[in-house]
Amino acid sequence: MIQSYKKKINIHNNYDIIMIGSGMGCLSAGAILAKEGKRILILERHYTPGGFTHVFKRKGYEWDVGIHYIGEVQRKNSAIRKIFDYITNSKLKWADMGKLYDRIIIGKKSYDFVKGVENFKNKILQYFPNEKVALDKYIDLIFTSNKAMGKFYISKALPNIIEKLLGGLMRKKYLYFSNQTTYEVLSRITKNEELIKVLTGQYGDYGLPPKQSSFAMHASVAKHYFDGGSFPVGGSSEIVKTIDPIIENALGTILVSAEVDRILIKNNTAFGVKMKDGKKFFAKTIISGTGIFNTYEKLIPTEVSRKYSLSSRLEKIKPSVAHGCLYIGLKGSPDDLKLPKNNLWIYPEEGDHDKCVTDYLNNKDAQFPVVYISFPSSKDPTWTKRYPNKSTIDIITLFPYELFSKWEGTKWMNRGREYENLKELLSKRMLDVLFNQLPNLKGKVVHYELSTPLTTKNFVNYKKGELYGIEHSPSRFNQKFLKPKTFISGLFLTGQDIVTAGVGGALFSGLITASSITGKNLLNKIYKHS
Ligand SMILES: Cc1cc2nc3c(=O)[nH]c(=O)nc-3n(C[C@H](O)[C@H](O)[C@H](O)COP(=O)(O)OP(=O)(O)OC[C@H]3O[C@@H](n4cnc5c(N)ncnc54)[C@H](O)[C@@H]3O)c2cc1C
Known part of the structure; x- marks a missing residue:
């Protein structure tokens, strides 16, 4: 039975915006849009909210499902920290993991990844004293790739006509990095396979080994943790707990055990959702944060999917x-x-x-x-x-x-x-x-x-139990349909599939979805606000 996440509240039939799924993407977009005065309804099929940020309890213990460490939040002026502070009214606190964040163990040898880019480099140099040139180049490429990332993602939030004019130019630099595999880039700067194995020792954070993953994804994860890792104080469930009041303040709500069966679409315009139990909710804007396969294969009618050849687009991603x-x-x-x-x-x-x-x-x-x-x-x-x-x-x-x-x-x-x-x-x-x-x-x-x-x-609800939504291969970054605005008027996407996996990626997806809907430069607003 559909339930309110927190306490008994009045459930209405009409909202300004309906969001399907309560993962980090929807929570981020939801809080930002609530601060723009929108009344939000978040519908989550699980009995607990948060998507991969949820925790579960058993036998007197509690486990976090999809958060082990988050980078960049220890720096108050990083974009990720600014967005988190904005969507939680600075109520979410972070515990720094300290100097050492990752230890890479290969057979009997171990290699420490330590906080601070110079410290990181010097530490790796202790293991590979002859690789200074390669390491300098590596760090340089990581930063250059990340520098090009902002414009790539901002282009996804632009109105169609501006995107057509400027999008190509805004994406070009990042595509140079994303079109190469991690191994292609690393093997050009060093022939030392052991060093490559160590530097890619966090590949589990994005799920694809170096010969298959996009270098842009590798660079984004490596840089994300250069300043170390942090954990939410009180555990991952604090994320939803600190965002919920912002949504509630704008008269919105989060419902759990609330599975959406269909997005209601008429004349190519989304206008509501039909739940598994038959109940309907209505809004002029619908956001799906359930992943691209769920949205396009399950939630929209087949005739709409056929009209836009969505299955052939989905064949290009895995x-x-x-x-x-x-x-x-x-x-x-x-x-x-x-x-x-x-x-x-x-x-x-x-x-x-x-x-x-x-x-x-x-x-x-x-x-x-x-x-x-x-x-x-x-x-x-x-x-x-x-x-x-x-x-x-x-x-x-x-x-x-x-x-x-x-x-x-x-x-x-x-x-x-x-x-x-x-x-x-x-x-x-x-x-x-x-x-x-x-x-x-x-x-x-x-x-x-x-x-x-x-x-x-x-x-x-990921169809093959996938860990990180769609895979982070070079071709993923070339799929222009992975953006907030869809072919259906009033229907938007958010979540890891339109940016990348990771709490930071999903958080940022919420920002670009909210920007795309409102047509405002919300990142600017968030920076000015603090
Ligand atoms: C094991 C694991 C460890 C991870 N560790 C880290 C880490 O340490 N650091 C980090 O930054 N990232 C980590 N991640 C990645 C990160 O958790 C995810 O990338 C991110 O949380 C995904 O957010 P999302 O918004 O895309 O939505 P998701 O969290 O994927 O949520 C989607 C939601 O949609 C709901 N839904 C689906 N279909 C329907 C429907 N029909 N009706 C209603 N609701 C529906 C689902 O139930 C789900 O709650 C980890 C992930 C995993 C799996």
Whole structure:
């Protein structure tokens, strides 16, 4: 049954703007538009709001699903921090993870990514003393690519006619970087494969290994964390908690367990939505933050989709990889267990990242091509007060959707013995990786629970349980239809698919969607406001 997220409120039939999904993109657009005086209705199919920013609780523990660290928020004048402060009235606080944010472990060697670009460079130089020229060039390319990024995304918010005139020019510089793979760029500046493997040691943050990923995406993630990482104080659920009052203040609301079945369209104009239970809501503006495949394959009528050849456009993009996450509960506080704040990225000793992924996809018993271990309870300064004598750890790796597709159509928590056995096997393998790194944790684990691509599909509705929406290949950046304005009047898109994966990407997508709808330079307004 459709429910209000917080308390009993009056639900109306008409709103200024209806948003489908309550991920970071919709929350960001929703708060910005609420501040423009719009009455917003956010409809979320899950029983809890936030999309990948939601948390879940079990057996007295709490886990964050899609946030482990966010960059750039520690700097008060960064665009990301300014937008967060604007949409939460500065109520959302950030806990800095400290000097070391990522540790890359390849076989028996480990490499630390430390805060501050000069520190980062000097640290990497300690491991690769002969690579100064390559590292200087690398950092330079990261910054040049990111400098070109702003205009690329702003062009997506321009009115059609201006976009036709200026868009090409605004996109050109960024496309130079996005059209090359990460490996193409890195292999031109160094022949040292070990250095390339280390520098791309965060590829799990965007899901594609270096020979397949766009360099622009790599550059954006690498720079995002150059100033270190932060975690929301109080956990990820603080994001929705601090944004909700802004939406409510403009008489809007967030509804959960509220699945949209169809966007109502007449004469090529969107005018409302029909819910799974048949109820209808109406608005002149509809925003979908459910991902491009959900929006164009499920939510709009087939005849509209046919009219604009949407399926042939969708053929040019692919869902990103799927993942599994082992959510672990331990006895003992993060201090007792000596849990670090930094993340661990663990890779096989042999082979480059692409080969490790291919080997694993061809043989599910091969070593995991990447294992990411995050320690959320040690990142949040309020954790120990909220959950005394407890700690949590998340372990993530790639799981091909096909490994689980035969259980498609079965129900969550009731998929049968064979599925549970497979999960147990994979959980044990993931725990082995953890104990190999931190043997002191043996005997401290009191609960673990593995999510699979079917879990992601069940809760966040991505058709192949994809981790990051559509994949970040070079061709993605050439798809001009990945922008807020759609072919249907009154229907807009937001979320990671129109910018990139990452909380920062989705946050920014909300800004460009709101700018596209209002025709205002809202980034300017946000900067002036602070
Ligand atoms: C395991 C994992 C770890 C991550 N770690 C980080 C990290 O450390 N740092 C970082 O910056 N980013 C991280 N990310 C990425 C980041 O969380 C996402 O890119 C971002 O949150 C996506 O936001 P979004 O707005 O696109 O929407 P999503 O969060 O994808 O939300 C879409 C929402 O739409 C809803 N929906 C779908 N269909 C319907 C419908 N028919 N009716 C109503 N609602 C519907 C879904 O239920 C969902 O709530 C991680 C992601 C994952 C999966």
